[in-house]
Amino acid sequence: MDCSATAKPMIDAGDMLAETRERFCIPEGVRYFxxxxxxxxxxxxxxxxxxxxxxxxxxxxxxxxHDAEWRTLPQRTGAKIAALIGAEPQQVVACDSTSVNLFKVLVSAVRLRAGRQKIVTDSDAFPTDLYIVGQVARLFGLTVVGVPAREINDNLDEDVAAVVLTHVDYRSAEIYDMQAYTQRAHEAGALIVWDLSHTAGAVPCDLDGSGADFAVGCGYKYLNGGPGAPAYLYVAERHADACEQPLAGWFGHARPFDFAPDYKPASGTVRFLCGTNPVIGLSVLSRALDIFEGVCLSDLRSRSIRLTALFIDSVDKHLSSHGFAVASPRDATRRGSHVSLRHQHGYGVMQELAKRKFIGDFRMPDYMRFGFAPLYNNDEDVHALIDAIDQIMISRDWEKPEYQQRRDFT
Amino acid sequence: MDCSATAKPMIDAGDMLAETRERFCIPEGVRYFxxxxxxxxxxxxxxxxxxxxxxxxxxxxxxxxHDAEWRTLPQRTGAKIAALIGAEPQQVVACDSTSVNLFKVLVSAVRLRAGRQKIVTDSDAFPTDLYIVGQVARLFGLTVVGVPAREINDNLDEDVAAVVLTHVDYRSAEIYDMQAYTQRAHEAGALIVWDLSHTAGAVPCDLDGSGADFAVGCGYKYLNGGPGAPAYLYVAERHADACEQPLAGWFGHARPFDFAPDYKPASGTVRFLCGTNPVIGLSVLSRALDIFEGVCLSDLRSRSIRLTALFIDSVDKHLSSHGFAVASPRDATRRGSHVSLRHQHGYGVMQELAKRKFIGDFRMPDYMRFGFAPLYNNDEDVHALIDAIDQIMISRDWEKPEYQQRRDFT
Incomplete structure (x- = not known):
């Protein structure tokens, strides 16, 4: 929410965000990253x-x-998310999973650019995005050009139908410039699909302002919607009524309760709904989103930057002798809300941290990933984490089997 | 569950099913159909x-x-559903919505029958199925042959890739013979996809025994999984490893936590999973399914038949003078677990029933639909319903606006 849109007078950002921490359940003794x-x-x-x-x-x-308004949960929940990603509310619906939503919007995009033969994407994207891109390409006989994100703009030409890019990289936390990539895609006549899974709720972005075409994202990370929470999708209003999405279910029909045999899509983003929506999951997500009410997104971003900067500075100061490499941008303007460290014993270190109730996660091959959620993490968390890693590094036998056998987290 | 598979000695079916009624929350004063x-x-x-x-x-x-086994919820929940639809457990997973699952299995089916140009389906199917069939046909350049269910077998030839048919018709409750339609489809070299939304949990069926290829169904009807509960899908084991489904997400990957850029599908039905699964919804569905434990499916079917027969007999006896027509088969072996009546004032009658806390639903254009769930409905419900309709028909002014303006139910 933009500060100016907040009804009650803004209180000091620090105070407001200290207050939001109180609204979460933090298990006793746990430091959560x-x-x-x-x-x-x-x-x-x-x-x-x-x-x-x-x-x-x-x-x-x-x-x-009707009475509990289940019917409009996707729209009402979507509107709350829209406020976090720089979108007018009617362009976002909450539904299905991120992968399913990516399929819907990407097929729509390639149909809008029929005749063009390529989809360009970040070869280091979260794999499920790559799998979906691959399937869409296969269905339409297109070629996938997978290159590192920073090479995407060098690979755009008049044969590119769509660009698929994650705004905040899931491993490094690098932020890709939404405005610049979108503009460059448009110059080539292509459409762009943004994955905001690591963005919404922690890193402000401006879909409408940047002229983005489509976006998707998940509900269970910084939006706090719970395990497997419904995802969401954004379709720029100028495209919505021209889109034909392939998962045409009855909730996307203009008049679902006419039970008409012919599909007539609803106008706007609602046509991207498919089957009956997960009411319990949507309700939980919708309620969780209310925590953002009254929170100024620029304050949220400031807090996120302060936490990640404090962590990186402390790693430099206290942990560099242990061989940790910071794998996230040092330039705060290019860094999302998590920080990845790389270390040859990264997996083992995460195991030791977990024993001490410090919860982060591990990503192949050697990324130790620490999220700093500005709604609830604080400076004390960072100091405690640095101390814990320092302690762990002092006398560990990293050759022990327990440090070798990887346990899967998500 | 087959009776013989029940560990504890079977008690009288009536008693067992009287007991299951006690396990549901029935709001005070409500008669639920x-x-x-x-x-x-x-x-x-x-x-x-x-x-x-x-x-x-x-x-x-x-x-x-790991610790709460969220990872395997789709499989574990699917195994419980498998027991209700005549399938070996590893062939069913619970995930996504019915429409999304139909898309996955139907695309897989047409890929297995590449070169064939037609999909044959029931033109009176629940519309969301028709919409998905239409989209799959469009993606693959196929023709949809939509005919009444009983004409399907006359429209099968060597150019048919797949048949899509709902086992129990959502309006009439007519049961289509799974064995016969499957066999006929196979004789034509086609594959068959069954929609079991109005079957599972009330009407036994035998997917494995009939040789069916694919099936889908929803979790929120007779499976009692709650509003928008996850759906499920069945893939015959002989097909699973040859299937390429289009919604290839990371949960369907052979090793999701390797985060490999290339998609390598898991073996078996697990490859039909897509994105992160809705844990809360799946957990609720999974727990709800435990009510079926120890229930013999043939007893369940007997009770369902007794309730629908009692209702039809009572309509004939007490309501025929009011002009109600029974729109469901009178032959119990061809009838599912609901009964539809048709009446010109059907919508108004349902409104009046709702005021008296008798809950059924209305389907266009004039179907009054009453479900008799054998886990909780009983004879007394039927008698009370007949009395209520009879009372309502005595002195109502059906021209009043409140009886004209349709309110949507699902």
């Missing part, structure tokens, strides 16, 4: 979910499609 | 959901992917 994988549970969702299940479902039954 | 749209809430899911949210998410955080 994985909000970029699964956000902490907002306290309010416990009662809320209980209400949805017991009252809306248990008592209201099918009447709740 | 819409389990074919949204199943009643099993009492046990309240505490269960609270546990998933508070403990597994709130406290366990990302460790719950």
């Amino acid at each position: 994985d909000g970029n994988s699964l956000g902490l549970m907002p306290k309010v969702v416990q009662l809320h979910a209980s209400n949805v299940i017991t009252h809306e479902w248990g008592t209201g039954l099918i009447h709740s499609w | 819409d389990g074919n749209s949204l199943g009643l809430m099993p009492k046990v899911v309240q505490l269960h959901a609270s546990n998933v949210i508070t403990h597994e998410w709130g406290t366990g955080l990302i460790h719950s992917w």
Whole structure:
């Protein structure tokens, strides 16, 4: 939310964000640095979910499609997310998974650019995006040009239908300039699809302002929607009514309850809905998003930068002798809300941290990833983390089997 | 579950099913006949959901992917559903929505029958199925042959790639013979996809025994998984490893946590998973399915038949003078677990019933649909419903606006 749009007078940013920390359940003794994988549970969702299940479902039954407004949950939840990603509200719906939504918007994009033969994407993108890009290319007989993100702009020509790029890199946290990439794609006549999974809720962006075409993202990281929360998608209003998305289900129909045999898409982004939507999951996500109400996004960003900068400075100061390399940009303007360190014993270090209830995650081959969620992480978390890593590095036998056998996190 | 597979000695079917009724939350004063749209809430899911949210998410955080076995929820939930639809457990996964799953299996089917140019389907199918069939046809340049279900077998030839058919018709409740249609499709060299949305949990079927190729279905009707519960899909084991499904997400990868840039599908039905799965919704569905444990499917079917037969007999006896027409098969072997009546004032009658807390639903243009869920409906429900309709028909002014303006249910 833009500061100017906040109804109540802004209080000091630090105070406001100290207050939001209180709204999350932080298990005793835990230091949590994985909000970029699964956000902490907002306290309010416990009662809320209980209400949805017991009252809306248990008592209201099918009447709740109207009375509890289940029907419009994708739109209402989408509107809350829109405020976090620089979009007018009607352009975002919450539904399905990020991968499914990427499929929908990318097929729509290549149909809008029919005749062009290539999709260009970041070869280091989160793999599920690459898999979906591959399938779309296969369905339409297109070629995938996978190159490092910074080479994308050198690979654009009049044969590129779409560019697919993640705004904040899932490993390095590098931010790719939304305005610049979008503009360059458009100069080549291509459309661009942004993945905002590591952006929304921690790093402001401006979809409308940058002229982006499509975006997708997940609900379970910085949006705190819970494990496997519904994802979302954005379609620029100028495109929506020209889009034909392939997962044409009844919730995307102009009049779903006419049960008409012919598909007539709803106008706007609503046509990107498919089957019956996950009411419980959407309700939880929607309620979790209320925490952002009254939070100024530039304050959120300042706090995120302060935390990641403090961490990087402390690594330099206290951990460099242990051989850790900072794998995230040192330039704060190019860095998202997590920091990755690389270390040959990274997996083992994460194991030792977990024993001490410091929770981050590990990404192949040697990335130790620490998320700093500005709604709840604070300076003390950073200091404690640095101390813990320092302690762990002092006398560990890294050849022990427990440090070799990788355990999967997400 | 087959009776013989039940560990404890079978008690009288009536008793067992009287007991299952007690396991659902039935709101005071409500007579519920819409389990074919949204199943009643099993009492046990309240505490269960609270546990998933508070403990597994709130406290366990990302460790719950292992410790609470979130990773395998689609498979474990699918195995429980498999027992209800005549399938060996490893062939079913619970995930996404019915429409999304239909897209996945139908694309796989037409790829397995590449070169054939037609998809044959029931022109009266639930519209979302028709929309998806239409999109798959468009993607592959195929022709959709939409005919009434009973004409499908007359339209099969060597150019048909796939047949898509709903096992129990969503309006009439007519059951289409799984064995016969499957055999006929196979004789023509086509593959068959069954939609079991109105089957699973109320009407036994035998996917494996009939030689079916694919199936999909939803989790929120007779499976009682809650509003927008995850759906499921079945892929016959003999096909699974040859299938290339288009929504290739990381959860369908052979080794998702290798984060490999190339997609290598898991073996078996697991390759049909796409993005991160909705943990809360899957957990609720999975727990709700436990009610079927120890229930003999033939007893369930007997009870369903008794309820629908009692209703039809009572309509004939008490309501025929009011002009109601039974739009469901009178032959019990050809009838699913709901009964549709047609009446010119059907919409108004449903409105009046709702005021009296009798909940059924209405389907265009004039279908009054009453579901009899054998896990919780009983004879008394039927008698009360007949009395209520009879009362309503005595002195109503059907020209009043409130009876004209349709309110959407699902």
